Amino acid sequence: MTPSEKILAVSHLSVDYDSIHAVDDISFDVGKGEIVTLIGANGAGKSSILRAISGLIPYNGSISYAGKDLKNIEADQIVAAGIAHVPEGRGIFGNLTVMENLKLATWQRKDKEQIKKDFENVFSLFPRLKERRKQQGGMLSGGEQQMLAVGRALMTDAPMLLLDEPSMGLSPVLVRDIFKIIQDINQAGKTILLVEQNANMSLHIASRGYVLETGRIVLSGTGRELTGNPKVKEAYLGG
Amino acid sequence: MAYIFQQALNALQLGSIYALIALGYTMVYGILTMINFAHGDLFMVGAFFCFLIAFYLHLSFVPTLLLSMTGVAFLGVVIERLAYKPLRNAPRVSAIITALGVGLFLENFTLALAPYPKHIPTLLENTTWTLGTLSISSLQIIVIVLSLVLMLILDFIVQRTKAGMAMRAISWDKTIVPLMGVPVNKIISLTFALGTGLGGAAGMMYGLAYPVIDPYMGIMVGWKAFICAVVGGIGNIRGAMIGGFILGGVEIMVAAFFPSTYRDFVAFTLLLVLLIVRPYGILGKPQPQKV
Ligand SMILES: Nc1ncnc2c1ncn2[C@@H]1O[C@H](COP(=O)(O)OP(=O)(O)OP(=O)(O)O)[C@@H](O)[C@H]1O
Ligand SMILES: [Mg+2]
Numbered sequence: 001m002t003p004s005e006k007i008l009a010v011s012h013l014s015v016d017y018d019s020i021h022a023v024d025d026i027s028f029d030v031g032k033g034e035i036v037t038l039i040g041a042n043g044a045g046k047s048s049i050l051r052a053i054s055g056l057i058p059y060n061g062s063i064s065y066a067g068k069d070l071k072n073i074e075a076d077q078i079v080a081a082g083i084a085h086v087p088e089g090r091g092i093f094g095n096l097t098v099m100e101n102l103k104l105a106t107w108q109r110k111d112k113e114q115i116k117k118d119f120e121n122v123f124s125l126f127p128r129l130k131e132r133r134k135q136q137g138g139m140l141s142g143g144e145q146q147m148l149a150v151g152r153a154l155m156t157d158a159p160m161l162l163l164d165e166p167s168m169g170l171s172p173v174l175v176r177d178i179f180k181i182i183q184d185i186n187q188a189g190k191t192i193l194l195v196e197q198n199a200n201m202s203l204h205i206a207s208r209g210y211v212l213e214t215g216r217i218v219l220s221g222t223g224r225e226l227t228g229n230p231k232v233k234e235a236y237l238g239g
Numbered sequence: 240m241a242y243i244f245q246q247a248l249n250a251l252q253l254g255s256i257y258a259l260i261a262l263g264y265t266m267v268y269g270i271l272t273m274i275n276f277a278h279g280d281l282f283m284v285g286a287f288f289c290f291l292i293a294f295y296l297h298l299s300f301v302p303t304l305l306l307s308m309t310g311v312a313f314l315g316v317v318i319e320r321l322a323y324k325p326l327r328n329a330p331r332v333s334a335i336i337t338a339l340g341v342g343l344f345l346e347n348f349t350l351a352l353a354p355y356p357k358h359i360p361t362l363l364e365n366t367t368w369t370l371g372t373l374s375i376s377s378l379q380i381i382v383i384v385l386s387l388v389l390m391l392i393l394d395f396i397v398q399r400t401k402a403g404m405a406m407r408a409i410s411w412d413k414t415i416v417p418l419m420g421v422p423v424n425k426i427i428s429l430t431f432a433l434g435t436g437l438g439g440a441a442g443m444m445y446g447l448a449y450p451v452i453d454p455y456m457g458i459m460v461g462w463k464a465f466i467c468a469v470v471g472g473i474g475n476i477r478g479a480m481i482g483g484f485i486l487g488g489v490e491i492m493v494a495a496f497f498p499s500t501y502r503d504f505v506a507f508t509l510l511l512v513l514l515i516v517r518p519y520g521i522l523g524k525p526q527p528q529k530v
Contacts, residue, residue, distance in 0.1 A: 054417075054418060055417070056414070056417065056418075074417070074422065075417030075418065076417045076419075076420050076421055076422045076423070079417075079418065079419070079420035080420055084418070085418045087415060087418060091412060091414075091415035091418065093407070093408045093411045093412065093415070094411060095407055095408075095410070095411045096404060096407055096408055096411070100404050100407075103401065103404065104401070104404050104405060104408055104416075104419045104421065105419045105420065106420075107401065107405070107419055107420040107421045108420035152419065156419070156420055
């Protein structure tokens with residue numbers, strides 16, 4: 001389906017929490033430069049998949065990025081390997097300034113000159129963050145926090161971004177903005193795995209999508225195919 | 240007038256030692272929400288290392304200080320790795336009981352090593368200057384200045400460096416920090432090293448000011464410094480410093496006006512009153528709102 005090379009390959013992934021099977025034998029992949037979306041209702045296992053990829057939780061099965069097996073790699077080294085994760089709820093450090101939040105994300109980098117340029121880049125993408133760079137992260141509005149969360153992911157310089165419900169809790173105007181920005185970032189070269197409940201918008205910008213139900217993939221296809229699928233229409237696109 | 244100045248100086252000396260120890264409690268709490276009840280005993284180990292180094296190696300003041308601090312810092316890191324890390328996701332009470340156990344171990348291990356009390360050899364020529372009724376000792380000045388310097392260095396590390404940023408981020412939400420590419424375990428080790436290293440420095444200074452050491456010397460001082468950390472707002476670094484100086488001041492003032500047996504009673508009562516007025520401590524805030 002995609003001519004580009006597979007960069008992220010997830011195969012037979014299972015995640016268990018104590019007694020709960022959150023993710024059950026899932027396989028999928030993401031091609032370099034693609035936007036791929038995982039959609040599904042609350043509790044379908046979307047965040048668990050992202051947390052497994054980032055090395056935050058143990059799992060069965062295998063995950064590889066750019067040909068490298070991620071299984072026994074610590075979470076901080078997965079960032080170094082090239083994957084940045086914007087967590088559900090944004091995970092802004094409320095006691096750090098905007099600038100410090102961004103700086104912390106450059107932990108694994110040594111390229112001082114490029115870091116400077118990336119600050120410029122993030123501030124031109126999100127002028128609000130520049131205005132508020134000296135403020136504590138906790139003082140930002142929900143939309144600003146989401147921008148900061150994406151800004152941090154960009155500051156890691158990772159070529160691949162995992163975005164966990166970036167539209168959550170945002171007003172319709174901001175939702176449109178954030179999806180536009182995701183497209184722009186993708187155009188600029190980032191590969192994106194996008195987890196969303198807003199199936200409408202995410203299928204619209206994604207090249208491919210997977211539909212999750214209680215830990216299993218029940219449907220997959222191009223964004224267009226899934227948007228046209230009657231089951232998807234009924235369950236995720238409001239009829 | 241001279242009397243008040245004299246007491247203020249004494250208060251600063253005692254307060255800076257409390258403040259240094261309180262920092263260790265507050266830093267570990269800030270990063271792991273755990274009270275390291277072995278910290279008072281690490282203070283004792285600091286004094287003990289100082290004794291060993293001065294007695295057997297005959298080193299001078301600065302190398303003795305650096306070696307004692309490094310030794311205690313290293314011990315702190317090892318204790319965290321071996322005893323606390325496996326319990327990081329266990330109920331807090333397990334970690335607290337383990338910390339108490341580690342403290343008892345340190346006390347009894349030290350006890351088993353040699354007969355006590357021990358006297359720390361003189362490391363510094365202590366000159367005393369007299370100005371009218373006022374007497375200032377060089378040791379007093381060194382304890383105060385050195386403590387202030389150490390606190391300034393710590394404040395700089397926490398507020399201005401990337402590692403300090405990572406420590407503050409961990410205290411906000413440990414689960415997110417690895418996503419920034421930050422190795423959380425290394426930062427936790429660094430925090431233990433800094434916190435216990437300062438406790439070790441305090442032990443050495445205490446040992447110089449009151450040169451008799453025994454394995455239980457850290458218990459009472461440890462409790463008091465813990466209370467300083469709570470009064471300042473546990474988890475808050477500047478708060479711990481303030482708490483230390485408050486207790487130092489209160490103790491010296493009480494001893495100046497009441498029989499010396501009243502000292503701890505009055506001091507603790509005042510601190511309890513302060514906590515009733517400000518339950519989260521002077522600089523503490525109610526649990527930060529996590530987003
Ligand atoms: N830390 C945890 N401990 C126990 N169970 C968990 C934990 N995290 C998630 N679960 C369970 O695993 C399942 C999948 O959760 P997950 O967060 O991955 O779903 P999700 O698709 O991201 O949902 P949402 O859209 O609500 O964010 C759910 O049943 C959830 O209750
Ligand atoms: Mg989720």
